Amino acid sequence: MKDSTVSTPLTIGKSKKSFQVNKHLKATLLGGVVPGFLIILWEYLSKSGFFPAHLLPAPTIILDTIMTMGQDGTLWGHLGITLYRLFSGFLIGVALAVLIGSIVGYLKKAESLLDPLIQAFRSIPSLAWVPLFILWMGIGEPSKVVLIAVGVFFPVYLNIVSGIQNVDRKLIEVGKIYNFNSYQLIRRIILPASLPSFLVGIRSGLGLGWMFVVAAELMGASEGIGYLLVYGQNTYSPQLIISSIVLFAILGKLTDSILKSIETKTLHWQDTIARKA
Template identity: 50%
Template sequence: MSTEQTVENAARTSTGSGGKWLIGFILPLTLALAWEVAVALKWSDGRLLPTPSRIFLTLADLAKSGELTGHILATLQRVGLGFVFGVAAGTLLGAVSGYWTSVRRLIDPSLQALRNIPSIAWVPMFILWFGIFETSKVILIAVGVFFPIYLALSGAILGVDRKLVEVGRIFRFSHQEMITRILLPATLPTYVIALRSGLGLGWMFVVAAEFMGAEQGLGFLLVDGQQTGRPATILASITAFAILGKLTDWLLASVSARFLTWQDGFKPAE
């Protein structure tokens, strides 16, 4: 194959993958354009639901003043810390609960009961226990991240093919070998999905966390817009949440995919 053909094939591959990636913008851009047209034609005044152009102008003004950067960094820090602590606790307890029956019988009923408590219900207690500063906010986010990871990992270990485990026992694998050579590869795909689910809940819980006396953050910006009657600010905050949530999820999925290259899974139709 000549150099020209190689370059041409690479260009086609790049263009094709880029085109597939751009497909995801069709729906939101269509809805945004439709709302712009509806307001321009006076079908709506756009007062309570501002147009996308007005929302992005609000974001631009906040960015120009430096206010948006401060809010984003504060929220990212809280979500990041809560995610790390929630993943650590969920992974540890999920692993031991799935691997040892006695531990599961001891802790699982209590954790399943706690899992059904709404996030807002924790806010008053966390304020009393940890105050209104960063500790209570990070712990609340960690609680949200913890449960999907614990539940998915524990269930994934219990769902490992019994024949694989029996093979490990035949070869007299130690606990460490059983975990690293059989259980870890078998549960890794489910664990990755649990991480993404936990991250999504972390972004949801940060809003409740920033209700607890926050002076900075996208949740604070959202509440401030509500209290001052600025719907464009509310929707600008929601838009920032959506963009950051999507970017962090994409980053996590991209990093995780490197550990799942061995999978030979179902290929969806185009």
């Protein structure tokens, strides 16, 4: 008797999707092994007195601190304002980086004119901008958002310029054979070819954005996760300090995972080692 089961495109699609979900779940579980082990070890050493409680509280105390702030509502206000500052600065920084980086990467004269100055600005430490932005814009939201935008701008700019300038010349020649104009070359060849580098720059920019949030929220902030760090220091509250650091780590990982997922879906056409693994 012949097997009556017939593979259809629908069942194949479901099977492929199920395989991808299982693969993602396994990767997630594997990624949690080391953090889980370190948390258990941390808890044990704290409870046994190896780590002094007034210097490094146990993970259960950190979790209790975060849950208490969540229950009384203070946590959500701090999270909200920090995310607002981050994404406002992130969008401004990325927009400027895309605009200037595309021009510099595509036009040799623009690179000679603009890139030396941008590279000089890139060498300036983040905290060096703080007093200047406070002087220009005060301690309100504009100075914080602009500082974050500055941090996001440089890695995105560098990756865009690098991605455009490293496009294979053979691809450009193929476009010229088909009589593509400059707009068609950029849209159909240069942008797709430089997209992997651009997406890496976006992730790097977001990571730096989170670091610049801390510097921004030291600029006279009265809300935000960075403010909680300063408040914990002033009140000698290590559990609040570490809770803030943990929140930064969790939020940073979540946002990076979102960008990583977008990168994977956008670059599905790539035949790379990572996709074969």
